[in-house]
Amino acid sequence: MDDMQWFAEQFEANRPHLRAVAYRMLGSLTEADDALQEAWIRTTRADSRTIGNIGGWLTTLVGRVCIDLLRARQSRPEHLVGTWLPEPVVSADGPLDPEQSSLLADSVGLALLVVLESLEPAERLAFVLHDMFGVPFDDIAPIVERTPDAARQLASRARRRVRGTAVQPSADLATQRRVVAAFLAASRAGDFEKLITLLDPGVALRVDTGSRTWLAPALLNGATDVARHAAARGPRFATLCRPALVNGAAGIIARTRSRVVAVVGFTVVDERISEIDLLLDANKLAGLTISEQV
Template sequence: MDDRTALAERFETDRSHLKAVAYRMLGSAAEADDALQESWLRASQADLSEVRNLTGWLTTVVGRVCLNMLRSRRTRREDPIDAYDRTSGPGEGDDPEQEAVLADSVGLALLVVLDTLAPAERLAFVLHDMFAVPFDEIGTLLDRSADSARQLASRARRRVKGGGAAPVADLARRRRVVEAFLAASRGGDFDALVALLHPDVVLRADRSVVPTPEPVVVRGAHTVAQGAMAATGRALFTGIALVDGSVALAMAPLGRLRLVLGFTLVDGLITEIDVVADPDRIRGLDIAVLED
C-alpha cells in the first residue's frame, strides 16, 4: 500500500473526528465541510515521508485550514433575524434542522463563546481542551512557543467558564424555568408558555429585533406567548447560556450570536423579558457556558 492510498483510507476513517474539529472551530456544518475539502487537497499534495501519526497530522492540517478561514472573516453576517426560520434556514442550501441538532450536541452557548475568541485562542482551546493536541504542536501551527499556546488556551478557558455567576441554587431554579420556556417555544405549546408567564409580564425588545423605529414593549401573558409561538423557527437556533452571570437564552445561527433573551423571575414566574439584538449591546454582554 502506498502513502497516498494509506492517507485516503485514514482520511475517510477519521472523517467524523476531523469534521468535529472543524465544526468546533467554525460553528457551521457547511463551513466545516468546506474546511475538510480544502484539508484533503492540501494533505494529498504534502510530503508524508516524515509523518508517523496520520490522524494527529490530519488534525493539525484541518486546524490550520480553519485558522485561516477564521482569520479571513472580516465581518459578521448581517442577515435579518427573520431569515432564520424553518423554511429558509441559516443559509442557502443548509439544513436548519440538522444545523440545530448539531449545535445542541456540542452546546450552543459554547459555540457562542468560541465565536468571541480570537482565532489563535479558539484554535488553542479547541485543539488542546477538546482534542488533546499537545501545546508544542499547537505552538508550531501558530508560529509561537508551547508556553504561548498554553496561555492562549488558558485565556479562552476563562472566557468559556465566565465569572460572577449567581449562587448555584438560584441558577438551578432559573435554569428550570428558562429551559421550560425554550422547550415550549420550540414545541409550539401555547398553554405551557402562558403557565410560565406572570399575567402582567412585560417584554421589551430593542429596535434591532424586528427592526422597528422604536423599541417594542409587549404586555400580558397571552400576548407575549403569541409572540413566542411566532418565533419557533428562531428557537431552533437558541440555547441556554450564562449572560452577565444570569441564566438567559442566546440565539446563534451558525454559532454567531444574534439575539439574547434575559429573564426576570418572581416566585417562579417570568415577570420581564428583555430581548437584545443591537450589535453594540450584544458585544457588551458577558457570555459563558452554564455548567451542568
C-alpha cells in the first residue's frame, strides 16, 4: 500500500473526529470542511514512516490549519457589525444522527462557541485540543510556538474564561422542549405577561443579522425588553416556526416554502430561558443543512 492510499484511508476513518475538532476551533461547519480539505492537501507532503500515532498527528495537523485560519480572520481589516453567532448544527426535533452526535459531544452548544470566539487563537487551540480532545501540551506547544508550560497557561486562561461566562443549560431535553414550546406559543399570541414568566430576569437575546443590520437589534438584555420584542414581533414571525434541535438543545427553525429564514437556539436553566441566539445571517443560513431525521 502506498502513502497516498494509506493516508486516504486513515483520513476518512478519522474524519468525524477531525471535523469535530475544526468545528470547535472555527465555529463554522463551512470553514471546518475547508480546514479538512487543506489538511488533506498537507498530508500529501508528509512521510508516513515518520508518524507513530496517525490519529494524534492528524488532530494536530487540523489544529495547525485552524489556527492559521483564525489568525487570518483576525488580520482582516473589515469588522463584523453587531453580534456574531456560529453556524449551528440543526436537525428536525428528533434524535441526532451519528455525525451530529460526534460534532456535539461534550455539550458544544451555541453559548460555548460564542465564548470560544472571544478567545485569542492560541488560547482557543490550547483549550480545544487539550481540554476537549486530550492532546498533550508537548504536542500543542509547537503549533502555538510556545513552550509546553506556556501552552498549559494558555489553556488555563481559556478555561477560566469559559467557566466564568459559559452558561450551562438544563440537561433535561424534555424540559427544554416544554419551555421552548411555551415560549413559542406565547410569542404567537403576543402574550407579554406569559413571556415574562418564561424568561430569566437577566436573559440575553443575541441576534446575528450578517450585513442586514436593520432586521433586528444585535443584543437585548433583561426579561422586559426581550419579552416586549418577542410580543411585538412574535405573532407574525412565530407562524413560520417549528421545533428543532439546535446544537443538541431545544430550538426553533423558521422557514418559508423555499428557504430557512431563521434559526433560534435557547439556553434553558431552572425552567427559564437565560439566553436566546437568533441567527438571521442569510449567508450562514444559505449553507445550512438540516437533517430531517425523526
